[in-house]
Amino acid sequence: MSIDATGTVxxxxxxxxxxxxxxxxxxxxVRVLARIALVTAVVLSVTGTAxxxxxxxTETYPSWGELAGSTAPPPPxxxxxxxxxxxxxxxxGPASGMNEPxxxxxxxxxxxxxxxxxxxxxxxxxxxxPGTPExxxxxxxxxxxxxxxxxxxxxxxxxxxLPHQTPQRLLxxxxxxxxxxxxxxxxxxxxxxxxxxxxxxxxxxAAAWGLTGYSAGAFCAMNLALKHPDRYAAAASLSGYAxxxxxxxxxxxxxxxxxxxxxxxxxxxxxxxxxxWAADDRSANKGSRRVARLARPPLRVTTAVIPHGGxxxxxxREMEPPAxxxxxxxxxxxxxx
Numbered sequence: 356m357s358i359d360a361t362g363t364v365x366x367x368x369x370x371x372x373x374x375x376x377x378x379x380x381x382x383x384x385v386r387v388l389a390r391i392a393l394v395t396a397v398v399l400s401v402t403g404t405a406x407x408x409x410x411x412x413t414e415t416y417p418s419w420g421e422l423a424g425s426t427a428p429p430p431p432x433x434x435x436x437x438x439x440x441x442x443x444x445x446x447x448g449p450a451s452g453m454n455e456p457x458x459x460x461x462x463x464x465x466x467x468x469x470x471x472x473x474x475x476x477x478x479x480x481x482x483x484x485p486g487t488p489e490x491x492x493x494x495x496x497x498x499x500x501x502x503x504x505x506x507x508x509x510x511x512x513x514x515x516x517l518p519h520q521t522p523q524r525l526l527x528x529x530x531x532x533x534x535x536x537x538x539x540x541x542x543x544x545x546x547x548x549x550x551x552x553x554x555x556x557x558x559x560x561a562a563a564w565g566l567t568g569y570s571a572g573a574f575c576a577m578n579l580a581l582k583h584p585d586r587y588a589a590a591a592s593l594s595g596y597a598x599x600x601x602x603x604x605x606x607x608x609x610x611x612x613x614x615x616x617x618x619x620x621x622x623x624x625x626x627x628x629x630x631x632w633a634a635d636d637r638s639a640n641k642g643s644r645r646v647a648r649l650a651r652p653p654l655r656v657t658t659a660v661i662p663h664g665g666x667x668x669x670x671x672r673e674m675e676p677p678a679x680x681x682x683x684x685x686x687x688x689x690x691x692x
Contacts, residue, residue, distance in 0.1 A: 371400045437463050438502050441492065444554070446518065448546035451538035455519035457547065458488050460498055462505055464512035464689075465556070473689040474556050475514045476563035478682055479543065481572030484527045488517035494668045495569075500675045509676075510683040514557050518547050520575065527601050530575030531612050534604025543575075544583050556692070562588050563687040567678055569593040569671045571600070573639075577614055577628060577646065584624035589685040591629040591678040593671045596642030618649035625653035629681045631674040633664040657681060 374396050382390060439462045446457045464470040480497065482490050491497040497515065504510035520539050521528045528539035552559045564587050566576035573595025580590035597615040599608045610616050630647055632639040643658070650656040659677060664670030 367400070371397070374400050437506055439463050439498055439505070440466070441498055444550075446547060446550045448538075448542045450545045450549075451542035453522055453537060453539070453542040453546065455522065455542070457519065457550075458492065458517040459551075459555070460501055460515040460517070461555075462501070462512035462514065464505075465514070470512065470689075471556075472692055473512075474558045474692060475512055475689045476565070476683070476686045477514045477516060477548075477551060477557050478565045478567055478679070478686075479516045479518065479547065479576075481518070481520055481530060481543075481566065481568030481575045483568070483570030483572050484521075484529075485525060486570075486572075487524070488519060490668075491517050495672055495675060497675070501679065504676055504679055504683075509680045511686070511688050513683060513686070514551070514555055516547060516551060518543060520572070527571065529571060529599035529601050529603075529612070530579060531599065531601075531603055531607070533601075536604070540579065540582075544579055544586055548586065558687060558690060560687065561586055564588060565682045565686050566590040567593070567682060568595070570595070570666065574599060574614070577630075578612060578617075580626055580628070581614065581617055581624060582611075584626050587626065588687075589627040589629070589682055591682050592631065592643065592646075593674045593678060594632050594636055594639035594643075594666055595630065595646075596638055597645045598642070615645055615649060618646065618651075618654075623651050623654035627655040627657070627685045629657045629659065629678055631659040631661075631678060633666070633670045634660055634662050635664070636666045636670070639666060 374393070377393065381393065385393070439460050441458055441460055443456055443458045445454065447454045462475065464473070465475065480491055482488055497517070501510070501513070501515060505512055520530050520543060522537050526537060528537050530539045530543055532538045532540045548559070548564070551557055561584070566580050566587055567590065568574070568576040570593070573592035576590040577592050577595055580587045598613045602608055603612055628646070628650070630643040632643045634640060647656050647658050659674065661670065661673055664673065
């Protein structure tokens with residue numbers, strides 16, 4: 356049973372109940388040290404159960420192996436006709452110093468005779484915090500959504516990269532270069548694209564590259580696209596916000612790594628942004644509306660609001676198809692080799 360399975364949490368709850376019942380039954384019969392031990396066991400089991408449920412909700416550690424420090428790739432997804440494939444690679448970062456696994460979605464067309472003579476557009480999909488690219492795969496069924504949109508013709512065949520954006524699960528980088536720390540921005544905007552250009556049949560021009568993300572990853576997508584218009588043509592934000600929730604170390608969270616500040620104080624680039632959020636998600640509602648309000652040509656902004664859902668996977672699953680369709684419409688198409 357995996358660490359983030361519902362059954363794991365249920366088992367832990369039953370253990371808490373059992374220990375509590377044992378505590379009540381033995382309390383009159385045991386000495387002080389035994390009582391202390393039983394109380395400690397109850398406290399630890401309750402704490403452990405709470406942490407398991409938090410991990411289940413955030414998917415910080417999708418497996419027991421990853422909790423122990425291993426980064427084994429997810430089991431292969433069965434491939435049926437018309438379905439894309441997920442493959443995992445280790446992606447070193449000579450510019451950033453990071454070296455992380457990355458899952459790649461390769462569309463079904465990538466493996467056809469005609470597709471073998473094409474270079475494909477690319478989308479980098481960034482996860483939230485805490486979280487991993489596995490959240491895109493397991494909670495958001497990104498491969499299933501991409502297969503359906505591409506098969507229906509609403510989206511061009513596209514390579515989608517699912518990189519890690521932090522070298523430590525509980526280190527929130529917000530996809531920026533931390534002073535004296537992880538160089539996540541460099542990794543995502545230089546190392547990952549350079550690796551992809553070398554190992555995959557993709558287009559390398561900015562017109563064919565886009566970004567998307569949910570929650571913290573949505574901030575990442577907007578911020579990186581605004582800072583690197585020479586690399587990306589468009590970005591889609593699912594429940595994003597206008598400023599990072601961390602301290603970078605050089606106060607840039609208030610200036611150059613603050614989307615609102617950048618839009619107000621720097622020339623706006625000729626790229627396109629899609630901003631989606633739930634009306635009852637206070638933080639994303641406020642932040643996304645602020646971004647839309649500050650946008651000026653040549654920056655183009657499209658907004659999409661759903662009435663309910665909050666800051667949740669349910670909201671992001673609902674926004675996934677239109678966000679990817681919109682991105683594909685704003686990216687260049689596959690071209691011959």
